[in-house]
Amino acid sequence: MSAKPWRDVIAVDDLERNWVTRVQLGDRLIAIYDTPSGIHASLALCNHGGADLCDGYFDGHVIECPLHQGAFDVRDGRPVAAPATRPMRIFETRVQDGMVQLRI
Amino acid sequence: MPLTQALAEGKLTREELKTFMQRSDGPALRRLALWIMVLAGTTTLITLAWDSWLIWPAMFLHGIVLVHHFSIQHECVHYTVFRTRWLNDLVGQICGIIIMLPHRFFRYEHCDHHTYTQLTGKDPEQVPMPRSYGEYLLYLSALPYWKAKFTEVARHAAGRLSETERRFIPREEYATVIRDARVMLAIYALIFAAMALSGWWGLIWYWIIPVFLGEPVMRFIRMTEHVGRPSVAQMSENTRTNLVSAPWRFLCWNMNYHAEHHYVASVPFHALPRLHEKLRDHIHVEPRGYLGAHLDILRQIREART
Numbered sequence: 001m002s003a004k005p006w007r008d009v010i011a012v013d014d015l016e017r018n019w020v021t022r023v024q025l026g027d028r029l030i031a032i033y034d035t036p037s038g039i040h041a042s043l044a045l046c047n048h049g050g051a052d053l054c055d056g057y058f059d060g061h062v063i064e065c066p067l068h069q070g071a072f073d074v075r076d077g078r079p080v081a082a083p084a085t086r087p088m089r090i091f092e093t094r095v096q097d098g099m100v101q102l103r104i
Numbered sequence: 105m106p107l108t109q110a111l112a113e114g115k116l117t118r119e120e121l122k123t124f125m126q127r128s129d130g131p132a133l134r135r136l137a138l139w140i141m142v143l144a145g146t147t148t149l150i151t152l153a154w155d156s157w158l159i160w161p162a163m164f165l166h167g168i169v170l171v172h173h174f175s176i177q178h179e180c181v182h183y184t185v186f187r188t189r190w191l192n193d194l195v196g197q198i199c200g201i202i203i204m205l206p207h208r209f210f211r212y213e214h215c216d217h218h219t220y221t222q223l224t225g226k227d228p229e230q231v232p233m234p235r236s237y238g239e240y241l242l243y244l245s246a247l248p249y250w251k252a253k254f255t256e257v258a259r260h261a262a263g264r265l266s267e268t269e270r271r272f273i274p275r276e277e278y279a280t281v282i283r284d285a286r287v288m289l290a291i292y293a294l295i296f297a298a299m300a301l302s303g304w305w306g307l308i309w310y311w312i313i314p315v316f317l318g319e320p321v322m323r324f325i326r327m328t329e330h331v332g333r334p335s336v337a338q339m340s341e342n343t344r345t346n347l348v349s350a351p352w353r354f355l356c357w358n359m360n361y362h363a364e365h366h367y368v369a370s371v372p373f374h375a376l377p378r379l380h381e382k383l384r385d386h387i388h389v390e391p392r393g394y395l396g397a398h399l400d401i402l403r404q405i406r407e408a409r410t
Contacts, residue, residue, distance in 0.1 A: 016122075019122060049215075049219060051107075051108075052108055055107050055108055055111065055121065056370060057125045057127070057370045059127070059187065062189075064183065064370060066107050066368070066369065066370050067107075067215075067218060067219070067369070068215040068218060068219075068369075069181075069182050069183050069184075069215075069369065069370065070215075071183075071189075080189075081183070081189070082208075082211070082212070082274050082276070082277055083212060083215050083274050083277075085274045085275075085276045085277075
């Protein structure tokens with residue numbers, strides 16, 4: 001089976017520096033994170049209460065849900081603070097010709 | 105969600121939100137240093153009043169400070185006291201031991217309070233609107249509160265969680281909540297054993313009695329946050345912000361700006377006064393402070409009875 005194709009989602013210059021940026025891709029909301037170790041991406045809605053992580057507090061590699069302050073490590077999606085207990089869905093990310101691309 | 109709503113309605117821009125949410129350890133460490141000095145002061149008052157009746161007002165004053173460890177713990181629940189995440193867990197646990205409120209259980213219960221704020225039958229922290237002056241005074245006595253807390257901790261230590269608790273505590277954390285209650289009771293047992301062995305019962309006078317004397321003040325304050333506001337999901341209606349003087353703001357870690365806190369729970373205590381300036385026209389504000397809120401509650405009790 002072939003890998004999912006890379007898709008352009010946003011220009012690197014349009015990302016909020018050291019923060020999280022919301023991108024609409026079809027019917028999906030994606031959160032793009034600008035971190036000290038590069039760009040990462042996940043589904044934008046928290047898998048606990050459904051709040052939009054893009055309105056949450058972001059620090060380093062940790063995104064915190066604005067509703068309950070559950071938190072995830074954006075590098076691997078692992079939950080780092082309850083009530084988030086399940087890993088969030090993350091996407092493979094790269095930068096090509098100034099564009100952030102996701103395998104999605 | 106109220107925050108998303110506030111952003112969509114233009115009450116707050118994304119840039120402003122980002123600025124308000126910024127965290128650092130400095131403001132909380134400075135405030136905690138002052139906090140410890142205040143505690144040292146009220147502790148000294150008890151020592152100075154040891155052999156006279158003045159020990160009772162001194163213990164009451166000390167108790168008012170002690171019960172406000174709830175306010176620090178509440179901020180720690182939201183991870184907004186310190187930027188360093190584990191410091192919030194550590195300080196929250198210590199505050200919880202001081203006032204007998206296991207930290208992680210409170211965190212999960214409080215999450216549900218933010219989901220279902222003031223919705224009768226759903227909000228696990230809802231303080232019901234008293235139907236009579238008698239009910240009002242009974243709540244302020246803190247007797248129902250302590251009865252509920254002692255029962256709750258004992259039940260958890262015995263390994264039992266209620267149906268409601270099983271809903272708001274993540275399944276993976278059931279065992280943690282039970283262990284926390286047991287550890288808390290074990291710490292109390294150790295403290296009492298140490299007092300018995302040493303023959304020094306000072307903590308009864310410096311800690312236990314003051315907490316019980318002070319708790320009605322915390323009940324008085326907790327009532328002002330939502331009691332008497334309508335049971336609706338609209339955040340601008342269901343929560344009351346109380347404008348109070350600087351000493352009270354210090355003690356409650358700015359949680360008098362309660363509607364602002366419910367709008368954006370990720371904003372740290374030190375940014376709430378600035379957030380208030382931004383949202384003041386979109387929320388319910390009680391300019392007369394805690395007393396004003398109680399006058400409002402008492403008026404509603406009176407009107408409901410006539």
